[in-house]
Amino acid sequence: MTDWHQRESYSYDRNVIAEIRRAANTGIYRIRGWGAKRELPTLDDLVLLGASMSRYPLEGYREACGTDLTIGAETAENPISLDIPITIAGMSFGSLSANAKEALGRGANAAGTSTTTGDGGMTPEERTHSATLVYQYLPSRYGMNPDDLRKADAIEVVVGQGAKPGGGGMLMGQKITERVGEMRDLPVGIDQRSACRHPDWTGPDDLAIKIIELREIVDWKVPVYVKVGAARPYYDTALAVKAGADAVVVDGMQGGTAATQDVFIEHVGIPTIAAIPEAVRALKDLGVHRGRVKLIAAGGIRSGADVAKALALGADATSIGTAALIAIGDNDPAYDDEYRQLGSAAGVWEDFQAGTDPAGITTQDPTLSSRLDPVIGGRRLANYLQVLTLETQTLARACGKSHVTNLEPEDLAALTVEAAAMAKVPLAGTSWIPGET
Amino acid sequence: MTVFDMAEVSLRELNQALHDATDGEFEVVNPRGAHAVASGIDSEISVTIDGPVGYYCAGMHQRGSVQVNGNASAGLAENIMSGTVRITGSATMSAGATGHGGLVVIEGNAGARCGISMKGVDIVVGGNVGHMTAFMAQSGNLVVLGDAGADLGDSLYEANLFIRGSVESLGADCVEKELRPEHIETLRQLLAAAGMDADPTDFTRYGSARTLYNFHIDDIDAELAGGAS
Numbered sequence: 187m188t189d190w191h192q193r194e195s196y197s198y199d200r201n202v203i204a205e206i207r208r209a210a211n212t213g214i215y216r217i218r219g220w221g222a223k224r225e226l227p228t229l230d231d232l233v234l235l236g237a238s239m240s241r242y243p244l245e246g247y248r249e250a251c252g253t254d255l256t257i258g259a260e261t262a263e264n265p266i267s268l269d270i271p272i273t274i275a276g277m278s279f280g281s282l283s284a285n286a287k288e289a290l291g292r293g294a295n296a297a298g299t300s301t302t303t304g305d306g307g308m309t310p311e312e313r314t315h316s317a318t319l320v321y322q323y324l325p326s327r328y329g330m331n332p333d334d335l336r337k338a339d340a341i342e343v344v345v346g347q348g349a350k351p352g353g354g355g356m357l358m359g360q361k362i363t364e365r366v367g368e369m370r371d372l373p374v375g376i377d378q379r380s381a382c383r384h385p386d387w388t389g390p391d392d393l394a395i396k397i398i399e400l401r402e403i404v405d406w407k408v409p410v411y412v413k414v415g416a417a418r419p420y421y422d423t424a425l426a427v428k429a430g431a432d433a434v435v436v437d438g439m440q441g442g443t444a445a446t447q448d449v450f451i452e453h454v455g456i457p458t459i460a461a462i463p464e465a466v467r468a469l470k471d472l473g474v475h476r477g478r479v480k481l482i483a484a485g486g487i488r489s490g491a492d493v494a495k496a497l498a499l500g501a502d503a504t505s506i507g508t509a510a511l512i513a514i515g516d517n518d519p520a521y522d523d524e525y526r527q528l529g530s531a532a533g534v535w536e537d538f539q540a541g542t543d544p545a546g547i548t549t550q551d552p553t554l555s556s557r558l559d560p561v562i563g564g565r566r567l568a569n570y571l572q573v574l575t576l577e578t579q580t581l582a583r584a585c586g587k588s589h590v591t592n593l594e595p596e597d598l599a600a601l602t603v604e605a606a607a608m609a610k611v612p613l614a615g616t617s618w619i620p621g622e623t
Numbered sequence: 624m625t626v627f628d629m630a631e632v633s634l635r636e637l638n639q640a641l642h643d644a645t646d647g648e649f650e651v652v653n654p655r656g657a658h659a660v661a662s663g664i665d666s667e668i669s670v671t672i673d674g675p676v677g678y679y680c681a682g683m684h685q686r687g688s689v690q691v692n693g694n695a696s697a698g699l700a701e702n703i704m705s706g707t708v709r710i711t712g713s714a715t716m717s718a719g720a721t722g723h724g725g726l727v728v729i730e731g732n733a734g735a736r737c738g739i740s741m742k743g744v745d746i747v748v749g750g751n752v753g754h755m756t757a758f759m760a761q762s763g764n765l766v767v768l769g770d771a772g773a774d775l776g777d778s779l780y781e782a783n784l785f786i787r788g789s790v791e792s793l794g795a796d797c798v799e800k801e802l803r804p805e806h807i808e809t810l811r812q813l814l815a816a817a818g819m820d821a822d823p824t825d826f827t828r829y830g831s832a833r834t835l836y837n838f839h840i841d842d843i844d845a846e847l848a849g850g851a852s
């Protein structure tokens with residue numbers, strides 16, 4: 187029992203005090219990786235309502251429960267076919283080591299899903315190791331090359347990212363090595379601050395023309411996605427559809443990042459649980475939900491439960507960043523001593539921006555990155571994706587669904603009033619949806 | 624010479640034919656402001672467009688040449704890789720944006736953000752350029768025979784900006800620099816390639832002061848600890 191006069195302050199707890207002291211010492215905002223760390227409403231605040239008397243479950247191991255998805259069938263000569271509703275999100279070579287990119291490609295191939303390039307262009311190795319590769323088209327246009335565009339299996343126009351809607355990419359000087367600098371046409375060692383707006387279009391009407399240009403350049407062969415950070419998902423999704431997207435990627439505020447201001451990560455955007463229903467509402471209003479335009483939900487997807495709930499809220503697929511990095515070895519307890527030498531520990535390490543990753547994933551240091559065996563990393567990711575898929579199917583079958591995208595909001599209940607209001611599903615044990623019923 | 628009349632041929636048919644061609648000369652008539660005309664060309668063909676074009680004309684141009692006899696809207700020759708794009712009239716915003724190589728010649732004026740984020744392209748403008756020209760320009764050369772609008776070269780990296788006329792204002796980190804013999808030679812070559820008659824020594828060079836390249840991070844604690852030892 188502490189003395190009354192020595193009690194902790196709620197407003198100025200030790201973390202707050204430490205951050206004020208850090209700011210006073212350095213004069214620069216904290217830039218870090220990972221995603222939001224404070225407690226946010228998540229998909230954990232929802233539960234699935236398994237079948238009982240009024241619903242009919244499917245046999246766990248015997249009855250089929252489909253997981254496949256096609257994107258862009260109406261517009262692209264070569265639509266994207268995914269075996270599972272989980273994709274690997276855009277993470278650049280530069281923010282990640284070449285071995286990490288290879289591991290992601292190998293794991294995704296084994297699981298029958300796609301990987302995505304990132305802010306910095308496509309490497310030849312990446313194209314080789316990923317059977318289905320989505321090419322990001324970003325404001326910075328670093329490494330943007332029409333040959334690579336034509337090599338891509340889909341194009342993702344990045345408007346924003348959940349960790350920083352309204353902000354541009356960052357890559358700190360330690361990670362701008364000669365190869366990374368050459369790919370991005372930047373001087374080695376500078377602190378790269380990417381543009382936050384596209385250089386040659388400004389609004390949704392322009393984006394529609396931009397999408398036509400992209401389609402013309404690739405001769406209408408591949409689908410075009412639009413990725414937005416979750417801030418106003420109803421309007422952003424509607425405008426992306428109007429602009430002609432085949433898929434909209436909505437990335438909630440928990441979404442991971444390689445390097446962003448902490449104040450941005452923790453305070454901008456809305457959580458994934460609140461974003462999905464709004465995006466779905468837009469797709470429904472436009473008559474394209476579960477139809478021409480697919481919704482890919484990202485930001486804090488960790489388990490098959492998260493996947494199943496995202497699909498039940500109306501997403502067609504999910505996308506993972508942080509969890510994929512953890513699967514291939516990020517925050518490995520085997521390197522705990524080294525994490526501690528860096529002033530952190532295995533399990534809380536967040537310094538993706540620093541280039542010092544003991545696990546060899548978020549680094550350009552050749553010695554560190556050689557620690558990651560891309561074949562083993564790929565196997566770990568494939569195993570993890572298999573678990574996510576099996577878990578999703580287990581939950582979908584329990585709700586009586588023969589395909590995971592048959593999950594629907596009716597299969598969900600909320601554990602908190604906040605989650606009920608955000609997800610627009612009833613509070614458990616009631617028929618109450620705040621604001622609606 | 625193959626002629627495409629856009630009053631009869633769709634954009635898709637036109638671009639597909641240009642993408643399928645490996646050499647030859649093509650003329651496009653009646654473009655009537657269509658977007659993405661002659662975008663994505665990647666062979667040694669030469670295309671002449673008679674009339675005004677919309678957004679992204681010759682977008683991501685890789686090889687060969689495109690000439691527009693008229694004006695162009697936003698993103699002319701955006702992300703050009705090599706080859707030449709020439710326009711006899713004026714271009715609106717973001718001409719030559721993010722270009723990685725090649726030559727863009729604008730005989731008239733260019734609007735805002737000409738050469739934004741340019742990454743190695745050479746751009747020559749016969750007239751004036753608008754505000755935020757060469758914003759975040761990374762490398763390559765921008766030559767302007769007329770005047771430049773406000774905030775020229777804001778957040779510039781290693782690109783060279785050569786302006787003959789007046790500059791309304793310089794953007795953050797953009798400064799006037801010495802015009803050395805190698806720059807005069809570059810200018811001479813670019814003016815010749817663009818077919819423009821001007822004296823290279825009449826230009827002023829602007830470049831990056833490089834003060835924004837790295838964050839400035841203080842460390843008072845380390846300073847004090849160092850002082851104590």
Ligand SMILES: Cc1cc2nc3c(=O)[nH]c(=O)nc-3n(C[C@H](O)[C@H](O)[C@H](O)COP(=O)(O)O)c2cc1C
Pocket residue numbers: 219220221275276277278281282303304305306322344346347348413437440441442443444484485486487505506507508509538548
């Ligand atoms: C290391 C790292 C690098 C990233 N790089 C990019 C990028 O280049 N472009 C982008 O759109 N998003 C990028 N993101 C965000 C991811 O694409 C994705 O939106 C996010 O990771 C999803 O949230 P999650 O990490 O909780 O799964 C990055 C994320 C991480 C962790």
